[in-house]
Amino acid sequence: MNLDIDAKAFWKLSYGLYILSAKDEGRYNGQILNVAMQVTATPMRLAVCVNKENLTYEYIKKNKIFGLSILEQDTPMKFIGTWGFKSGRNMDKIQSVNFKLGKTGVPLILDYSLAVMESKVIGEIDVGTHVLHIGEVVSSRVLKEGTALTYEYYQQVKKGKAPPTAPTYKAEA
Numbered sequence: 001m002n003l004d005i006d007a008k009a010f011w012k013l014s015y016g017l018y019i020l021s022a023k024d025e026g027r028y029n030g031q032i033l034n035v036a037m038q039v040t041a042t043p044m045r046l047a048v049c050v051n052k053e054n055l056t057y058e059y060i061k062k063n064k065i066f067g068l069s070i071l072e073q074d075t076p077m078k079f080i081g082t083w084g085f086k087s088g089r090n091m092d093k094i095q096s097v098n099f100k101l102g103k104t105g106v107p108l109i110l111d112y113s114l115a116v117m118e119s120k121v122i123g124e125i126d127v128g129t130h131v132l133h134i135g136e137v138v139s140s141r142v143l144k145e146g147t148a149l150t151y152e153y154y155q156q157v158k159k160g161k162a163p164p165t166a167p168t169y170k171a172e173a
């Protein structure tokens with residue numbers, strides 16, 4: 001076995017797809033995220049990996065709160081396109097969706113979401129192009145039952161792509 005780095009080995013890792021949301025003063029924004037996971041149960045803590053170029057990153061860095069919506073399998077590609085390929089710097093993404101403000105004031109996106117949660121940032125690890133934010137969950141709710149959208153389903157069945165700002169970006173061969 002040749003032990004150099006084979007990028008294809010990373011394609012075997014599993015992820016979900018989420019909307020990561022944030023606020024700054026009266027402005028709300030959010031983005032598609034696949035690198036999110038629960039890291040502890042007592043207390044409930046999450047980790048999310050966010051690109052330093054994203055507007056959502058700026059809002060989280062400044063205000064230390066974020067929301068997470070777990071997307072369902074039937075989430076339309078147009079919705080993912082808006083939240084994952086467009087920046088809140090050029091458009092108001094939030095005006096086209098239903099959302100509810102959480103305890104922290106962060107917007108929780110309700111459309112195509114199976115569950116929502118909000119966290120206060122308790123730690124940040126600079127990993128280069130991205131920052132891994134550790135959040136302590138202050139509220140979480142199941143909105144409906146259903147199948148969650150996985151990154152594998154998004155790629156294999158929906159034939160979806162990701163931009164270079166995604167931590168798991170694959171350049172076209």
Ligand SMILES: Cc1cc2nc3c(=O)[nH]c(=O)nc-3n(C[C@H](O)[C@H](O)[C@H](O)COP(=O)(O)O)c2cc1C
Pocket residue numbers: 017029030031032033034035036049050051053054055056057080083084085086087088089130154160161162163165166167
């Ligand atoms: C399938 C998919 C997965 C993505 N995963 C991440 C991710 O885990 N972390 C990240 O920072 N950006 C990720 N992105 C990219 C952001 O959603 C994208 O850069 C977005 O336009 C940023 O918006 P903003 O500038 O309004 O914050 C992903 C995009 C797609 C389509």
